Amino acid sequence: MVLIIGVLLIASFDWSTVHAQNEPAPVGIVGVNQPSPGSNPEFTADYPADQAGVFIQSVQWTVVANQNPAKTKIARGWAASLSYGVVPAKIVAEYDGEHASTQVEAAQPVLCICHFVSLPGNPVLVRLHPKKGTRELDGGRMIVYPVVGNSKMADANKSDLIAADVTRPNAQVWLVRPQAPLEAGEYALMLGTQNVSIFPFTVVLPPVHPGGTN
Numbered sequence: 001m002v003l004i005i006g007v008l009l010i011a012s013f014d015w016s017t018v019h020a021q022n023e024p025a026p027v028g029i030v031g032v033n034q035p036s037p038g039s040n041p042e043f044t045a046d047y048p049a050d051q052a053g054v055f056i057q058s059v060q061w062t063v064v065a066n067q068n069p070a071k072t073k074i075a076r077g078w079a080a081s082l083s084y085g086v087v088p089a090k091i092v093a094e095y096d097g098e099h100a101s102t103q104v105e106a107a108q109p110v111l112c113i114c115h116f117v118s119l120p121g122n123p124v125l126v127r128l129h130p131k132k133g134t135r136e137l138d139g140g141r142m143i144v145y146p147v148v149g150n151s152k153m154a155d156a157n158k159s160d161l162i163a164a165d166v167t168r169p170n171a172q173v174w175l176v177r178p179q180a181p182l183e184a185g186e187y188a189l190m191l192g193t194q195n196v197s198i199f200p201f202t203v204v205l206p207p208v209h210p211g212g213t214n
Contacts, residue, residue: 045057047114047175051115053114054066055112056201057109058104064102067096067200069137072093093196095137095198098133098186099202100135105204109178109201110175111177116173119192120194121191123191124193125164126142126161126188126190129160135200142159144161163179164177164179165178183205184203184204186200186202
């Protein structure tokens with residue numbers, strides 16, 4: 001009898017462990033990494049209350065204009081969607097200009113999707129790849145890895161999705177913030193990973209002066 005009870009307890013423990021590792025990602029956290037110790041999916045900001053559109057906060061709120069690709073091409077492979085499924089093909093989109101028209105010096109900017117009735121998909125942040133005269137969005141690297149149990153931490157560098165906190169202080173307002181400071185470079189807000197119309201921005205970090213002060 002003691003032996004049987006012990007076996008049942010071990011089996012129960014193993015099942016609970018597997019179940020926990022396969023739980024879906026927490027609502028409000030989108031990306032490829034576990035939330036960093038300082039992340040807060042319930043953060044807030046003093047967003048524009050009387051304006052509609054997409055804005056980014058650095059020193060002040062600035063409009064982020066949407067940009068459609070100059071051209072797109074379909075390559076071999078599959079692009080993962082936010083539902084852990086696949087879209088029909090890997091899409092690579094090219095956007096005119098090596099840098100976005102909107103530039104911010106904040107390494108961890110807050111974006112506001114202000115006063116939209118609804119969105120076509122979950123808001124996500126992505127990394128763009130500068131090319132000669134263009135920026136490229138590689139749909140094949142927009143991979144969403146499970147964030148529970150550290151099961152895919154080793155593969156996180158394969159994705160162009162930026163781990164971000166998303167909160168809704170209002171039914172028609174979404175606030176998006178990267179969980180960790182961004183490096184200088186090209187990024188974009190996307191309203192779902194199957195829409196190649198993006199809201200691009202460039203992070204330009206101020207130089208660090210001798211002594212460690214900006």
